[in-house]
Amino acid sequence: MVESMQSRSQRARQAVLDATADLVAEVGVERTTIDEIASRSGVAKTTIYRNFASKEVLVVEAVHACTYIPVVTDTGSLRDDLISCFSGTTKASYDGRLGDMMLSLMDAAQRDPELGRLVRAQTDQRRRFATTVIERAIARGDLPADVDVDLVVTLLAGPLIYTKLVRRQRVTDELVAAVVDTVLSRYGVAPPADGQTGTLSSKV
Amino acid sequence: MVESMQSRSQRARQAVLDATADLVAEVGVERTTIDEIASRSGVAKTTIYRNFASKEVLVVEAVHACTYIPVVTDTGSLRDDLISCFSGTTKASYDGRLGDMMLSLMDAAQRDPELGRLVRAQTDQRRRFATTVIERAIARGDLPADVDVDLVVTLLAGPLIYTKLVRRQRVTDELVAAVVDTVLSRYGVAPPADGQTGTLSSKV
């Protein structure tokens, strides 16, 4: 009953989730087939059907297995924390395999409730990191208390995700800084004097 | 050789494009099948194959057939023109059938060059409307000449498209105004004094 007692099951399971993530990233959710997952992972199709109820469940677990959780910094500077937060989430989450999966996941989420919940959870989770940073700034008095936090998060995340998913361009540090500075300027937080778009603190 | 001499061909063609758009909006590009298009449109599968080389070509033409082109206003007020522009494109383009097609199109565009060009063209076209408005404001002196127009468009369009496609929420007039005002404040253009997010001019 203990978790660590399984060994070859566990290895097989991981191989299946890996192959699923790879396939979804390559050909999308729809074109991902159990047969292909089986042949890539080296796990028999029978075994996959024994362990996963449906392709959707499989995809959900595969996404969870490769989701990155950023470290939310607390430097005392709202601007630096936001830049760090969005550099982290955007780079680590939307680059690499998960980035290639997102569009297909969001598309499939329109029709499958299971995947719909998954995408919503992922989106909410990402937003919560930024929300935390902003609420801390409000508590410090760096932002007015009546700021619409949800709106601010949308103003910050929107251009970055749009750049990545719709325009299919790299999200550079300069873009992140420019977005953060633009939004903060509306609330009276000025960007650093040296250079218009500022430079990212080296720890990213 | 004249266009108006075809009649039943023309009707059939339109029925096929309509059915294709409906299907893509409902079930996505991948699950859209020629058989189903045939049965919905009442046009024989044979005829469809005679007139369209591939499903991708068919989808491209279907999208073109239902693309809305907004009227770019020129009121002399940058703020009003931007709000009008983005209200128009976001509402008319991303609501309705085209809105339901976009995610699936963008996903499919990752793998099919034909659809990739289509999505890119659509995106560029939308951006050009905003670009026009902004460049006119620069010419008037309402904005500094060294403004990064491309960045501004991204800052404006990003939150709206993100709200629509990723969060699956309605893009309200209030959101459009809030986004425009936030971005313009960075460049010294102040929102109207009455109310924080401003009210949309009635002509939208």
Place this chain on the structure above:
DNA sequence: CCCGAACGCTACGGGACCGTATCGGCCAGG
């Protein structure tokens, strides 16, 4: 050491689409 549980392999029937061929019917131009 040994037995049971889980796995790998192969094979199967069924279904969905594809793209094409065949043929009969209908509409338009000459």
Place this chain on the structure above:
DNA sequence: CCTGGCCGATACGGTCCCGTAGCGTTCGGG
């Protein structure tokens, strides 16, 4: 009127994928 060209309907072989069954094998705990 009548003929050529386009359309509609049907049918077909082929391919891919599904989900399950049967059976031999292998690994791990007792």
